Amino acid sequence: MVNKIEKQSGVAFILKKGQKLKVIDPLGEQVSDMVLFNAEDIREKISSGKTLDFEENLLITKGNFLWSNRSRKMMEILEDTNGRNDFLLAPCSPETFQIMYKNPAYHPSCFENLYTNLAPHGIEPDDVPTAFNIFMNVQFSQNGKLSVDPPQSKAGDYVLFEAQMDLIAALTACSAEDSNNGSFKPIHYEILEGF
Numbered sequence: 001m002v003n004k005i006e007k008q009s010g011v012a013f014i015l016k017k018g019q020k021l022k023v024i025d026p027l028g029e030q031v032s033d034m035v036l037f038n039a040e041d042i043r044e045k046i047s048s049g050k051t052l053d054f055e056e057n058l059l060i061t062k063g064n065f066l067w068s069n070r071s072r073k074m075m076e077i078l079e080d081t082n083g084r085n086d087f088l089l090a091p092c093s094p095e096t097f098q099i100m101y102k103n104p105a106y107h108p109s110c111f112e113n114l115y116t117n118l119a120p121h122g123i124e125p126d127d128v129p130t131a132f133n134i135f136m137n138v139q140f141s142q143n144g145k146l147s148v149d150p151p152q153s154k155a156g157d158y159v160l161f162e163a164q165m166d167l168i169a170a171l172t173a174c175s176a177e178d179s180n181n182g183s184f185k186p187i188h189y190e191i192l193e194g195f
């Protein structure tokens with residue numbers, strides 16, 4: 001069954017060890033931020049630093065694992081039809097729009113959509129780590145200059161993950177103009193039993 005995340009919103013759900021999660025960009029050029037917690041102990045969570053260290057790569061895609069702050073595998077990436085994801089930048093937050101977009105008005109954000117959906121699981125805003133930013137196209141030059149470019153994902157592109165432990169997962173349809181080539185679109189996902 002395909003589940004739909006409306007534009008500029010998010011969800012959280014349980015994913016059992018061995019289940020697969022398929023995150024789909026239905027229209028193209030739409031980022032989805034994902035965070036993961038150990039369902040048995042929410043102090044264990046997805047870690048950008050551990051993942052980049054153990055996978056020895058800045059670009060995380062098919063064949064890579066997502067690691068926790070306790071140096072354990074949380075997910076394996078089985079398939080990635082687009083191949084470009086980001087694991088450097090924090091989820092967009094209200095301050096992102098105030099500081100980087102010079103927009104003092106209320107603006108939906110991945111950070112708010114993550115922590116509000118994770119609250120029923122006992123997870124607080126300060127617990128939200130750097131997200132794995134599916135389909136996000138962050139480019140970096142040799143001297144380290146970063147730029148957030150339009151996603152390269154086309155309609156129907158997807159990433160397929162397999163849970164390596166019981167997880168609380170949260171996903172968004174990202175709310176930042178620059179990350180999504182100026183328009184906000186939905187994200188689809190499916191939970192598939194192990195096979």
Ligand SMILES: [Zn+2]
Binds near residue numbers: 092110173
């Ligand atoms: Zn975002």
